[in-house]
Amino acid sequence: MRAPPDDRRRAAGRRGAYTLADVAERAGVSEITVSRVLRGKGPIAEKTRERVMAAVAHLGYMPNRIAGTLASAGSNLIGVVLSSFTNNVFADVLGGIHSVLAPAGYQPVVGVTDYDEVEEERIVASMLAWQPAAMIVSGVDHTPATRLMLQRARGRVAEIMDIDSAPLDLGVGFSHRAAGYDTARHLVSRGYRRFGYVGLDRARDPRAAHRYEGMMRGLSEAGISLVSEAVADFPTSTQGGRKLLADLLAREPTLDAVVFSNDDMAVGGLFHCLASGIRPREGLALFGFNALEIGQALPIPLSTIRSRRGTIGQVAAARILETPQRPIDPVVIDTGYEIVEGATA
Amino acid sequence: MRAPPDDRRRAAGRRGAYTLADVAERAGVSEITVSRVLRGKGPIAEKTRERVMAAVAHLGYMPNRIAGTLASAGSNLIGVVLSSFTNNVFADVLGGIHSVLAPAGYQPVVGVTDYDEVEEERIVASMLAWQPAAMIVSGVDHTPATRLMLQRARGRVAEIMDIDSAPLDLGVGFSHRAAGYDTARHLVSRGYRRFGYVGLDRARDPRAAHRYEGMMRGLSEAGISLVSEAVADFPTSTQGGRKLLADLLAREPTLDAVVFSNDDMAVGGLFHCLASGIRPREGLALFGFNALEIGQALPIPLSTIRSRRGTIGQVAAARILETPQRPIDPVVIDTGYEIVEGATA
DNA sequence: CTGTTAGCGCCTTCAG
DNA sequence: CTGAAGGCGCTAACAG
Numbered sequence: 001m002r003a004p005p006d007d008r009r010r011a012a013g014r015r016g017a018y019t020l021a022d023v024a025e026r027a028g029v030s031e032i033t034v035s036r037v038l039r040g041k042g043p044i045a046e047k048t049r050e051r052v053m054a055a056v057a058h059l060g061y062m063p064n065r066i067a068g069t070l071a072s073a074g075s076n077l078i079g080v081v082l083s084s085f086t087n088n089v090f091a092d093v094l095g096g097i098h099s100v101l102a103p104a105g106y107q108p109v110v111g112v113t114d115y116d117e118v119e120e121e122r123i124v125a126s127m128l129a130w131q132p133a134a135m136i137v138s139g140v141d142h143t144p145a146t147r148l149m150l151q152r153a154r155g156r157v158a159e160i161m162d163i164d165s166a167p168l169d170l171g172v173g174f175s176h177r178a179a180g181y182d183t184a185r186h187l188v189s190r191g192y193r194r195f196g197y198v199g200l201d202r203a204r205d206p207r208a209a210h211r212y213e214g215m216m217r218g219l220s221e222a223g224i225s226l227v228s229e230a231v232a233d234f235p236t237s238t239q240g241g242r243k244l245l246a247d248l249l250a251r252e253p254t255l256d257a258v259v260f261s262n263d264d265m266a267v268g269g270l271f272h273c274l275a276s277g278i279r280p281r282e283g284l285a286l287f288g289f290n291a292l293e294i295g296q297a298l299p300i301p302l303s304t305i306r307s308r309r310g311t312i313g314q315v316a317a318a319r320i321l322e323t324p325q326r327p328i329d330p331v332v333i334d335t336g337y338e339i340v341e342g343a344t345a
Numbered sequence: 346m347r348a349p350p351d352d353r354r355r356a357a358g359r360r361g362a363y364t365l366a367d368v369a370e371r372a373g374v375s376e377i378t379v380s381r382v383l384r385g386k387g388p389i390a391e392k393t394r395e396r397v398m399a400a401v402a403h404l405g406y407m408p409n410r411i412a413g414t415l416a417s418a419g420s421n422l423i424g425v426v427l428s429s430f431t432n433n434v435f436a437d438v439l440g441g442i443h444s445v446l447a448p449a450g451y452q453p454v455v456g457v458t459d460y461d462e463v464e465e466e467r468i469v470a471s472m473l474a475w476q477p478a479a480m481i482v483s484g485v486d487h488t489p490a491t492r493l494m495l496q497r498a499r500g501r502v503a504e505i506m507d508i509d510s511a512p513l514d515l516g517v518g519f520s521h522r523a524a525g526y527d528t529a530r531h532l533v534s535r536g537y538r539r540f541g542y543v544g545l546d547r548a549r550d551p552r553a554a555h556r557y558e559g560m561m562r563g564l565s566e567a568g569i570s571l572v573s574e575a576v577a578d579f580p581t582s583t584q585g586g587r588k589l590l591a592d593l594l595a596r597e598p599t600l601d602a603v604v605f606s607n608d609d610m611a612v613g614g615l616f617h618c619l620a621s622g623i624r625p626r627e628g629l630a631l632f633g634f635n636a637l638e639i640g641q642a643l644p645i646p647l648s649t650i651r652s653r654r655g656t657i658g659q660v661a662a663a664r665i666l667e668t669p670q671r672p673i674d675p676v677v678i679d680t681g682y683e684i685v686e687g688a689t690a
Numbered sequence: 691c692t693g694t695t696a697g698c699g700c701c702t703t704c705a706g
Numbered sequence: 707c708t709g710a711a712g713g714c715g716c717t718a719a720c721a722g
């Protein structure tokens with residue numbers, strides 16, 4: 001704990017920071033008047049306001065929102081629970097959220113579950129203890145306890161990214177099953193027949209699992225089955241995609257198309273092709289997911305699906321701020337996705 | 346505001362959530378006893394503890410940390426102020442911080458300044474209003490008001506990434522001037538002589554500016570001056586790097602080396618070379634900054650500087666938790682950097 | 691081992 | 707336009 005500011009006359013709380021009472025005393029008014037001036041509430045005489053502001057400036061008074069929130073039951077914190085730090089999807093979503101929250105004076109409290117539902121439960125519990133104005137959580141798959149806590153929480157709850165299951169209040173995202181399905185249809189329509197899959201452990205990423213399911217359905221409807229897959233059971237991205245594709249091709253040299261669970265890995269796969277003389281598209285079709293900038297800036301742009309991550313964050317945050325009340329029935333906003341043709345499939 | 350939980354006997358606060366008093370009543374003990382059980386403080390009879398826990402479980406009671414913090418003056422929030430969402434540097438740093446904070450029960454409140462010092466001032470002020478246990482801010486360049494607020498803040502203050510100026514409490518990072526200087530020396534020692542520079546507006550990114558200064562000094566000590574530079578005045582990354590390098594080479598076709606302000610842009614530059622038949626290294630040396638995974642996974646790995654972003658976040662968080670008191674004299678921890686040889690310079 | 695008392699710093703409500 | 711009283715939900719400091 002630090003020494004209190006250097007001002008002999010100060011009374012201030014034992015905590016070493018000035019309080020409303022200090023400002024009030026210096027301005028010769030009551031606490032509540034200072035409070036009103038600071039919050040711009042209620043009619044205040046211009047002279048009083050000036051005296052108060054002068055006192056505030058002189059002391060360098062900073063309000064204590066903890067006390068304010070306790071007294072008024074309204075915080076400006078928004079709990080944000082994300083799945084992973086591994087790729088820029090995370091940054092894009094948080095960036096979208098932040099771009100809407102910050103101008104409105106709200107602050108995100110961030111937690112990352114690393115795709116662990118039990119960890120998510122812990123994080124949600126400790127966030128709710130801060131009485132956030134609202135919560136934004138990734139995905140729609142939670143433990144029963146998490147679901148119950150969110151259900152009972154005060155403010156609104158947005159479940160983002162995935163709308164394959166029903167949200168409990170607001171869902172913003174798109175169907176990963178449909179995205180996977182359309183990936184398969186697209187590639188089949190282009191004439192590819194011998195499919196491989198490269199991804200992370202699907203048990204740990206429900207969205208990737210949904211895309212996989214959709215893809216499998218799309219393939220089987222066309223009478224095609226997946227030839228083989230290579231799956232990493234540890235977090236990885238570009239380097240992993242490169243290596244896994246190499247492994248997969250070593251086992252199954254006759255594949256004509258490989259679907260990756262995300263762009264990071266697909267870019268790695270593309271690098272493998274470039275390094276080993278395989279011509280993307282003609283020699284082997286590569287298809288990613290997310291439409292990250294890196295994949296689109298490549299000399300051979302990646303074929304992939306654009307997922308509008310920033311938009312998802314923005315829309316979720318905007319809706320939550322717009323309507324502080326929960327709707328009677330859950331609302332689902334489909335932000336859609338689109339196939340990016342690219343040059344690798 | 347939602348309806349209170351469905352339990353006729355509840356007394357609970359007007360806010361619709363159960364309080365310590367509700368639990369206490371149900372367990373037939375006093376509030377403070379419940380509080381002690383929940384925090385694991387003080388000796389508690391096993392029987393009482395069980396009764397309390399049963400009541401907690403029955404009601405689904407969730408503690409209110411706002412009240413707890415106000416009463417005890419100790420929050421578990423850590424303010425984290427970062428500069429930008431544009432690349433994964435952000436995610437790496439926050440990931441490092443989170444990996445240390447989460448197990449210790451702390452929660453990051455995140456703000457992003459977008460390299461705007463005035464915005465930083467606002468963010469710092471509203472974070473301090475939450476009485477965070479500590480603050481972690483990017484860089485050492487702040488407005489006087491920001492500096493004063495941080496100086497007066499209760500907990501510790503870590504200034505991360507850049508140690509080119511003295512921190513006010515704890516600095517964790519490395520010298521960007523030195524990194525820029527070493528970049529120049531390295532390239533000069535490899536025989537390059539006609540230098541170009543591609544980057545973002547340096548006025549908006551103090552760290553990039555420091556690297557640039559260091560590079561210029563390194564060049565001038567070798568009797569070399571920068572031939573030309575291309576600078577974007579808007580946020581961009583891979584695509585921007587690609588385009589800016591094209592522009593630069595159109596003006597100055599005889600360059601033999603180009604330094605980029607970061608890897609994202611350098612990768613874009615490399616893509617330009619690949620697409621237009623310029624051989625990296627022999628035809629044109631490319632040098633980045635950060636050693637992002639993408640640059641290292643390329644068939645032609647990027648020559649760059651490794652910046653240990655995750656480590657910086659981890660170390661800053663760990664130090665802050667370890668020693669809650671500010672030291673008499675500021676402490677600087679140099680996490681260093683290293684030149685990654687790569688294949689482009 | 692448990693309870694009582696007295697706030698934490700601010701805001702709501704009701705009086706002037 | 708301003709103020710006094712009371713309380714938000716929890717915990718520190720003492721008692722027993």
